Amino acid sequence: MEMKKYDAVVVGAGISGLLAALTLSKHGKKVLVLEKNQHIGGNCNSYMVDGYQVDTGVHAITHLSKGPLKRLMDNYFDFLPVFEDYGHYYIRTENAFVKVPSNLKDFVTFDILPRKDRLILSQTLTKAFTLSSFGIDLSDRAVYDFLPKSLSKDTYDFVDTMSISLSGKSMKETSAKRILYGSNFVRDSITQEQFDAMIGKLESKKSQSTESILASILPYHLHASLHARMTKVTQPFTSLERLATNDVNNSQGYPRKGLKAILNAIIYSLPETVEIKTECEVKAILVQDGKVSGVEADEIYLSGLVIYTGFATEIPMMIKDLPTEYVKDLKEIVHSKSLTIWLGLEKEFPNFNYTGSEIWFKDFAYWATPISNYDPSLAPKDKQLIGFSFVIDENKSEEQEIKKAYDTIFRAHPEIEKYIDMQHEQTMIPEKAAVAINGKFANIRTPVQNLYVAGTDTDKRSMGITRASYSIIELLKILNEDGNLH
Ligand SMILES: Cc1cc2nc3c(=O)[nH]c(=O)nc-3n(C[C@H](O)[C@H](O)[C@H](O)COP(=O)(O)OP(=O)(O)OC[C@H]3O[C@@H](n4cnc5c(N)ncnc54)[C@H](O)[C@@H]3O)c2cc1C
The missing domain is CATH 3.50.50.60 (FAD/NAD(P)-binding domain)
Structure with a gap:
């Protein structure tokens, strides 16, 4: 040998x-x-x-x-x-497309969620943030435990999506600390x-x-x-100032x-x-x-x-x-599993005329980016390339999850099917630990x-x-x- x-x-x-x-x-x-x-x-x-x-x-x-x-x-x-x-992060729903609030001030005017829920969420965020500024460890407290039980389904879906995007796990399994750090409210x-x-x-x-x-x-x-x-x-903000003005x-x-x-x-x-x-x-x-x-x-x-x-x-x-x-x-x-669907589009699709990414949070959440908007050479001439990533359930069949993912894309973008020139799916484990x-x-x-x-x-x-x-x-x-x- x-x-x-x-x-x-x-x-x-x-x-x-x-x-x-x-x-x-x-x-x-x-x-x-x-x-x-x-x-x-x-x-x-x-x-x-x-x-x-x-x-x-x-x-x-x-x-x-x-x-x-x-x-x-x-x-x-x-x-x-x-x-x-x-670019920016946007939230898409059936009838709205808005920038994700990046600070408490924007959050209060974020009308995707009911106003009452927004006020409760921003109070909750402030409370969690204050506790952590005083050195109270929030790492074993679930996001869900911080939320009152009277919020709308949309609001829970929204918080769930944010939790999944930051930790790979639902709001019941994601720690409150994760939301504060992962969302840049506390910067590392x-x-x-x-x-x-x-x-x-x-x-x-x-x-x-x-x-x-x-x-x-x-x-x-x-x-x-x-x-x-x-x-x-960025300016050396104090913790609370940062929460109010975070970018x-x-x-x-x-x-x-x-x-x-x-x-x-x-x-x-x-x-x-x-x-x-x-x-x-x-x-x-x-x-x-x-x-x-x-x-x-x-x-x-x-x-x-x-x-x-x-x-x-x-x-x-x-x-x-x-x-x-x-x-x-x-x-x-533990880890989570992801599915990414890449769609090549015949020509530029009006919904994707921005740089940045969009989040769909209803029922089955996705995170999508039109990457050819950063660099047109990633798609053939005059065509467009969009990636949609989902966190999928490892216990369900992959085929079933892929079908559900396509249904979600078509629900969010009813016209997109006509534009499809290429489709490609990937399943991967994004991080070795969630x-x-x-x-x-x-x-x-x-x-x-x-x-x-x-x-x-x-x-x-x-x-x-x-x-x-x-x-x-x-x-x-x-x-x-x-x-x-x-
Ligand atoms: C859908 C999706 C979205 C993501 N979004 C983002 C994002 O927005 N921002 C971000 O920063 N990251 C993101 N990530 C995560 C990021 O890509 C990964 O965390 C990172 O690439 C992991 O790198 P790694 O080297 O730790 O692990 P891996 O990429 O898994 O590399 C490990 C390598 O080791 C090899 N290997 C394993 N065992 C052996 C062995 N016994 N012998 C020889 N070779 C072995 C494997 O084949 C593999 O090539 C995303 C990932 C996915 C899937």
Whole structure:
């Protein structure tokens, strides 16, 4: 058996695995990435269907001005994706199309819901917010428990949809804390100072600023407008002021040329010391005297450091004799399942003449984005591409859920059927752990020395790619603490 030595083996080439490989390699390590699929990128990619470029799910990239992805881009990327301004979030009903209120003042005039209900909701929000400002932990209190029981069905459907979009779970399973953090009513960020304190300065690259990297690959006028967007810093509001004036859309973006632009920026930034093997499933993680010694895939790969970015729930299948308590905790991680329907339209459909996304919250909620409005090259000339994402019930048949989803789209857009030129469905698991009240998360450290877990099931903060980025920053911090980084 041929054996090779790497400083680190990364299992999985989704965004988390690739960010792990990029950062470790920039800290001087020789890294091998093993991916079981034919393609890298996992849930973060784009591909062609009949002349349209679809993404793996409808995406908005959040916290771009000060969040964890920005921090990783500043410190480790040589190439950067360009983000288009996200636009606005709208609510669509049978007879209305309005902007989502992004602060309490707008909320009070949000006439999609009955006025009485709106007043109650804004009082509830204020109460939850006040409790949390005083340090009362709302993480095990359900959103539903905060609501009076006298609201209309539409209002419950609305709150349910907001809960599902923030946590992947219903309002009965979503914590009140999630609504406050996830909705940007409380903002989270990582400053460069905090980053330096956690991870230590990079030796190899003298903290090159985004600006200088950008200048080298982008024409100046693009660079200037991008830079202006990315550094748009909000006023240092006090907590309550922020609640009243919050601007949800600040610092969100859609990557120009589609979701795969983020993947490409990482790939282009990888040094030659990173090797990636696809169609190479890791079946066992090897342990010697309580320490990781490598992995077994098509052959054995030896390494004293392994970063695992697949489902943490699958670790017990790859390592025998783990402590029962650890295995029990992993079993409590829950996730949700999503369905995305992509519709290619013959010509521009009048309902989708905006940039941003729309939410339908009645009965079966969807979140839709006309992505070709950001970038017409994502659809054939003069045609339009719209993605609709739903959270589906894993216990029902997929066929049934797909049918229900199409019925919902046709109910929301009665004329759209005539425009359809392409249709394509995807079912995926958006995050490896949902932030449900009883749902657990995995620790980055494992009972096996030098085996670490990264990805969306190791960090509660934010969602998706932003959460994956948080998990990588946390991983780097822990590797640093354990003496495994520098
Ligand atoms: C419909 C939908 C909408 C979304 N919307 C947003 C959004 O608006 N904003 C946002 O930020 N995020 C969003 N996301 C989520 C985001 O795309 C994901 O959270 C992120 O891409 C996950 O990255 P990851 O690397 O942690 O996991 P994954 O992408 O799942 O990558 C894990 C990789 O590991 C590989 N792997 C697993 N086990 C093994 C093994 N044993 N051996 C080898 N390889 C293995 C897998 O094949 C996979 O490629 C959305 C996702 C979906 C599906």
